[in-house]
Amino acid sequence: MTADDRRPGTRFDDVADAAARAFRLLPTTPQDVRPPAGPGTPRPAHRVRTDPDTVERDLIKLVLTLVELLRQLMERQALQRVEAGDLTEEQEERLGATLMILHDRMVELCARYDLAMQDLNLDLGPLGTLLPPAE
Numbered sequence: 001m002t003a004d005d006r007r008p009g010t011r012f013d014d015v016a017d018a019a020a021r022a023f024r025l026l027p028t029t030p031q032d033v034r035p036p037a038g039p040g041t042p043r044p045a046h047r048v049r050t051d052p053d054t055v056e057r058d059l060i061k062l063v064l065t066l067v068e069l070l071r072q073l074m075e076r077q078a079l080q081r082v083e084a085g086d087l088t089e090e091q092e093e094r095l096g097a098t099l100m101i102l103h104d105r106m107v108e109l110c111a112r113y114d115l116a117m118q119d120l121n122l123d124l125g126p127l128g129t130l131l132p133p134a135e
Contacts, residue, residue, distance in 0.1 A: 065120040068106055069131060075099050091133045 051058075078095050081087050085094065110117055122130040 041046070057113055057115075060109075061115060061119060064106065064109055064113075064115065065122060065130065068120045071099070071102050071106065072131060 007105065078099060082092055082095075110120070120131065124130055
């Protein structure tokens, strides 16, 4: 039996088991993290710190980050379709206007929650930042 013949539920169970094993390897609290042995030793990733006073703002920041990521992906796909000539002129105009409105709404929501668009770019450590640099 090949991997393609397996039921989707079984593959999901395999992924869940692998994730559970990986999380068991992680320390549960910052106290479990040993200090670096020397100057060249990599430091562990920063832990999530929660503060009841900022939980709403932090949640909004996360949601807006995901929306901004999707907006940028949609924008790139739209540009590819325009360059490929897949859209009529009317569709291009409508798509461009929609993406501009969405960007304006993102800026408004960031302002409402005292965030800058740069605040939405999460640092993923060695992978770099989540969003590409602003042009």
